[in-house]
Amino acid sequence: MLAYPAVRLFVDRAVAAGHRDDITDEDAEVLARICGKLDGIALAIELAAARVGLYGLREMAALLDNRLQLEWRGRRTAPPRQQTLGATLDWSFGLIGESERIVFQRLAVFAGHFTLRGAIAVAAGAEMPEDRVVEALEQLVVKSLVSTQPDGASRRYRLLDATRAYALQKLADGGQLAQIAHRHALYVQCTLEAGMRDKEGSDHASRLQESASLLADARAALQWAYANDDGAGLRVPLAGSCTRLFVELNLLNEARIWSDRALAMLDEADRGGAWELELQSTLGHALMFTERNSEQAEAALRRGLEIAEALSDHANTFRLLSRLNMFYRRTGRYRHLVPTALHAERIARVIGDTAGIAGSKALLGVSYHLAGDQAAAQAHLDQGLRDDAALRGTQPGHFAYSRTPQIPLARVLWLRGFPDRALECIRPLVGASAPHDVVMHCIALCWSASVFGWLGDWSSVEAMTGRLTAHASMHGLVPYEAVAAGFRAQSMIARGEAAGGVDLMRSALPRLHADRYELYASAFAADLSRGLVSLGRLTEGIQVLHETILRVEREGGAFDMPELLRLRGELEVQGGNPDAAEADLVASISLAEQQGALSWRLRAEMSLARLRTRQHVQNPLEQLAQTYARFSEGFETADLIAARRMLNEPGA
Incomplete structure (x- = not known):
């Protein structure tokens, strides 16, 4: 960090002003944030550094979020215009023409970079034609009050943070802040709405990049519109266009908050229209992944689908059906x-x-x-x-x-x-970096972990679980944290750490049930039953499986029902109930065949062969041999190795 001139200047001036504490490696991020907020302006850096001894480094970073820095005083021997940052800006402001002053103040409403089109939309008006805005912007760049940088074939502009705070104050003092903030919010809404209409085109990447560049302004526009009566008419369309952006940028918590606020403010004119469709769709989607699979989430998705079908909006009908499918x-x-x-x-x-x-x-x-x-x-x-x-x-x-x-x-x-x-x-x-879509990455990690578990590769399950935990936590996808805990408990039970695994699974499953997140719950319940049995709690393990099977049956069955029946059959054998065990195992084999799930059938055949061997049934391994012969690969995976070992045992 100290290799950067701005940081070096800050540290030197802080030490010269009497700051005695060592600046450590842990302070690097704070230093970067401070110098970034000061935009490398030498006077601003000197004024801030001189106060580190008074406030402390981290407190200084917080203070820079307000306008106090404009009035901080520097050296008394400096010329008056250099004694405060505000005085320096006053001096610069006094040197520019009237058109430049007006445009300068109006551009301060942008929270981030802006384009020439954005500058015209916000700064132009009846008294300020577009050509004068363009000319004024050119002069502001020449006079270093606005910075610029190339962006492909065009350019982007921004006001430095300290300069923007000064200009915003001037705009407010002149009584124009509400009018210009309204123009800004309308510009953000119209730009994002146009991007939504164009998203199906081939140039999506550049459009998404353009929309993403408006993120800071989208947040600022929403905050202003919902805090000021002048923005009331923009609240619903602004939230509708911004929440689509939030979803695409994986900011699902923000999408949920703003879609919920906007839906609470719908009037009759907006009900059943395109904006309610967008907001309901976003709310249902965001609720699923950030909170729980609630009745509210389903109701929002169903309402969105109802509107899409009424409007003959086929694209959104497909999108809502996909999201409802995910919910189910x-x-x-x-x-x-x-x-x-x-x-x-x-x-x-x-x-x-x-x-x-x-x-x-x-x-x-x-x-x-x-x-x-x-x-x-x-x-x-x-x-x-x-x-x-x-x-x-x-x-x-x-x-x-x-x-x-x-x-x-x-x-x-x-x-x-x-x-x-x-x-x-x-x-x-394995080892791949996370793609753009954070939700789908979580799903990929979960489903891959399940396959590794079936294969008996518990090291890979644990690796996937660690990545899932970090990824879900980073992006606020709370339900996946419970899933990660379930996979971690599964690995512990499989590795023989039954007590710890059972305790962890006992905490994960209630969270999944509370969230109505049942997709992984049946498999985790099966693992819990295994763990309980290994701890000598057979009756409790059978009861867990029985309740799980009943729950799955109520919903019409599922892909893992053969495995649930097989495991219950094995536990019934241990419980001294061979007739019930055989019934479950035969049902498991039949259902696995019906489902086309040869691997489930192999497991059930092994369990049934063990039972029939104990019962001294003639040719107990015959069906297992036939099922094993249907495999053409995977002979070094856990289940096939176990089946081959059974078939090769003496007397088989």
Whole structure:
């Protein structure tokens, strides 16, 4: 840090002014923030550094957020115009023309960089034609009151922080702040709304970059509009356009807060319109990932879908169906998955968009997978992969932004009896950096962790869990923190740390149930039952499984029902109830075959073979041998190794 001139100057002046505390490596971030706020202005740095001994370094950083710095006094021997930063700016302000003063003050309303188009939208008016704004801006740049930098073929402008504070005060003193703030908020809203209309185009990346450059101004405009009566008419459309930006930038907590505030202010003219659609869709989506899968989230998504269909807005109809499908996945209501996915596919065909149709295939594949039809799931996911180029080309603004189907395909392939191919699908995620979409990265980590668990690779499960924990915490995706705890407990139980694993799972599962996050709860409950049995609490373990199976059955079953039945059968054997055990194991085998889940069948066949061996049934391994022979790969994975060992035992 000390290699930078601004930091070196600050430290030198602070020491010269009597600051005696050592500046440590831990202070580097604070130093960077201070010098950044002072924009490298030598006088501002000197004035701030002289007060470090009085306030302290961190307190100084906080003080720079207000306008006190404009009146801080420097050396008494300096010329009057250099004794305070405010005096210096007064002197500079007095040297510029009237048009330049007006434009200078009005531009201060921008919280970040702005374009020439933005400057004209905010500063021009009946008394200030566009050509005079352009001329004044040129002069302000020449006189160093506005800084500029190239941005591709155009340029971006900004006022330095201290200069902006001075100009804003002048604007307020002149009684024009409300009028210019309204213009600014309207400009932000119109610019973002235009970007929403254009998002389906091929130049999405540049449009998103342009929209993202308005983030600071979007926040400032929202704060002003909701705090001032003059902004009342802009509140709903401004929030609607800003929340779409927040979702695309993964700022889901902000999206949730502002969509909720705007919906509370809807009037009759806005009900049933495009802005309510946008806000309801955003609220439901954001609530799912930042809080819980609540009735409020579902109601918002359903209301958004109702409006989209009434408006014949096919793109948003698809988007809402996808989000509802996600909601049903997370809440374990699997019977709703295929119908919503088929509806989405029909809409994609109406739109006639290649990427949309590919996205609908991925949606159908995931839905069939979770509902328990692995053959149909693989067929649809394979079809989605054939159109992978179109799918990969979709961006967050595309109505069918769906991501690659490789991750759900990995789970399907493992279930179908192709462990090696499953591993090939998820291996690229190991060590990969997080993509733009933070929610989908969490999903990829969770689903990959589940495959690694089925494969018996607990080191990889733990690695995925660590990344999931950090990622969810960083982005405020609270429900995923409970999922991460569940995977961590699963690994502990699998490694023999039953007591700690059971305690952790006992804390994770209630959080998942409270959040109505059932997607992973059944698998975690199975792990809990294993942990309880290893601690000698067999009856309790069987009860956990029994309650879980009943809960899944109420929702129409699920892809992991064969495994739940198998595990309950194994525990019934330990409990001395062989008839109930055999019934569960036979049902597990039958259901696994019906679902096309060869790997579940292999596990159930091993469990049944052990039971029949104990019962001295003739040829107890015959069915296991037949099932094992159906595999063409994965022979070095945990389940196939265990099956081969059973088949090769003496007397088998």
